[in-house]
Amino acid sequence: MAYNHTVQYYETDRMGITHHSNYIRWMEEARIDFLSQIGWPYNKLESLGIVSPVINVDCDFKKTTTFADAIEITVRVIEFKGVKLKLSYEMKNKDGVVVFTGTSSHAFLDIEGKPIRLKQSFPEFFGCLCELIE
Template identity: 45%
Template sequence: MKPYIHKVQYYETDKMGITNNTNYVRFMEEARNDYLAQINFPYSKFEDNGIISPVVKISCEYRKTTTYPDLIKIRVRILKVNRFKLIVGYVMTVKGQIVCRAKSSHCFMTNGRIINMEKQLPDFYRQLKAEEKRGQQNN
């Protein structure tokens, strides 16, 4: 899977010239959406069918600071998937050095109710299970 590249913008930094840590959540969303598009399930496909995927939990471990105009390479992998929850992992590097490790947890909903992905999104669920297995083999 091709990693996502985010170029740190000047406006994403603070007075010290360091990327504000809140931006990493946005970087994760950008990378996750790119990943879904790469596996042929862009987020728009869900929205077109009345399905949303809220973030229910996020954790980040910041290792090194980034600054403008660093290029952050973000590798995304599926850590765990079951019928109701998806956990995505992210490793962010600059010039080969890890700057952040993160995870996000998601569910899928329609009309305010959590859906069973295996039943309502079977192709997507199978793809995620395959990606989870591939990620475990590359660990």
């Protein structure tokens, strides 16, 4: 599933290059969009009492990006075991050159911070994520 982002001026540093911290923000933007695209928007999850904190992020910066660059971000489910979800991200510029790859891992917790077993508590969401594993 793809998400498009245009690099904003405020996301760049004095050298005109995107500051590295923004790539993690873009991962989150793409992840939220991904959940909406698969029919499970984050606000729906929260209304069901599900929160999904980030427990790990891994980033590999390949090429720099600059103001006004169009970035396509592809999100894929690479691992899911019911309590922990691992997503991969690939970011490409308008020329199709990979500028960034990364992963993020997430837990599924209730509002009190206790792990949720999605297979038992939310089988439709569990099944949806299982179908997307690549």
